[in-house]
Amino acid sequence: MSAEESYKVRHPVLRPGRPYETCIFDGDNLESTFHFGVFQNNKILGICSFFKNHHKNLNYNSQYQLRGMAILGNQQGKGLGKLVLNFAENHIKSLGVKIVWCNAREVATKFYVKNNYAIFGEPFNIEGIGTHYAMYKVLN
Ligand SMILES: CC(C)(COP(=O)(O)OP(=O)(O)OC[C@H]1O[C@@H](n2cnc3c(N)ncnc32)[C@H](O)[C@@H]1OP(=O)(O)O)[C@@H](O)C(=O)NCCC(=O)NCCS
Numbered sequence: 625m626s627a628e629e630s631y632k633v634r635h636p637v638l639r640p641g642r643p644y645e646t647c648i649f650d651g652d653n654l655e656s657t658f659h660f661g662v663f664q665n666n667k668i669l670g671i672c673s674f675f676k677n678h679h680k681n682l683n684y685n686s687q688y689q690l691r692g693m694a695i696l697g698n699q700q701g702k703g704l705g706k707l708v709l710n711f712a713e714n715h716i717k718s719l720g721v722k723i724v725w726c727n728a729r730e731v732a733t734k735f736y737v738k739n740n741y742a743i744f745g746e747p748f749n750i751e752g753i754g755t756h757y758a759m760y761k762v763l764n
Contacts, residue, residue, distance in 0.1 A: 625659045627652035630671040630692060633661075637694035649691060651675050660712040662695075662704050670695035670704045672712050679725050681745060682760060688716050690726040709739055717763040725760040733757050 627648075634647040651657050656676040661668045677689035690712075695705045716724060727750065728736050733743065741759040750756050 625661050627657070627659055627673075629661060629668060630659045630673060632668050633671045633694050633696055634692050637696060638692065647692075649673070649675075651677075658712070658715065659692075660708050660715070662708040662711075669699045670708050672708055674712060674716050674724065679758065679760075681758070682723060682725060684723040686721045686723070688721050688724050690724055693726070693732070705735060706739060713761075713763060721763060723760055723762050725758060727756045728759045729753065730755045730757065733759065 631644070631647050635644055639646045652659075652673070654676070657673060659673045660671065662670045671692060671694055672690060673692045674688045674690055676687075678687050679689070690709075693705065693709065695708075713724060726736065726741070728741070728743075730747070736759050739761070741761045743757045743759050745758045747755050747757050
């Protein structure tokens with residue numbers, strides 16, 4: 625799936641009311657970046673993206689960063705987040721990646737814990753968005 629397709633969800637869910645360009649991430653169009661979506665009748669309902677990105681505090685050679693995890697507001701809480709994340713993790717794992725990590729918004733940490741991610745390090749602030757927790761998961 626293209627990066628552009630993911631912006632249809634990224635913008636309203638993760639950057640509401642902000643300029644469209646704010647939902648474009650560095651590296652979105654790299655060959656090593658993967659964008660995943662969950663669809664119903666060809667309409668995109670949710671997304672996540674994986675970037676080849678090394679976290680300095682994780683001691684694994686092969687790492688990917690999860691970014692832009694989002695489900696449209698009226699579709700949240702129905703299992704779609706879990707569905708698209710599990711699908712994406714399986715794809716990333718099939719590439720030989722051993723560990724994935726993300727900077728999770730405080731409100732989303734329980735969702736990630738349910739999906740077997742664990743917090744590491746101290747919480748930190750991302751300007752304009754709020755408190756975040758670094759979280760990781762070993763792909764077994
Ligand atoms: C966070 C988000 C991606 C989760 O997707 P979702 O489709 O709503 O979540 P799911 O329905 O797949 O939930 C999967 C599990 O996590 C739990 N969960 C999801 N959101 C939760 C929350 N806010 N608090 C507690 N548990 C939560 C569900 O209860 C479910 O548990 P179960 O498997 O035992 O039933 C989605 O709600 C969203 O887009 N939120 C706004 C944007 C956001 O915060 N993104 C994350 C940025 S880091």
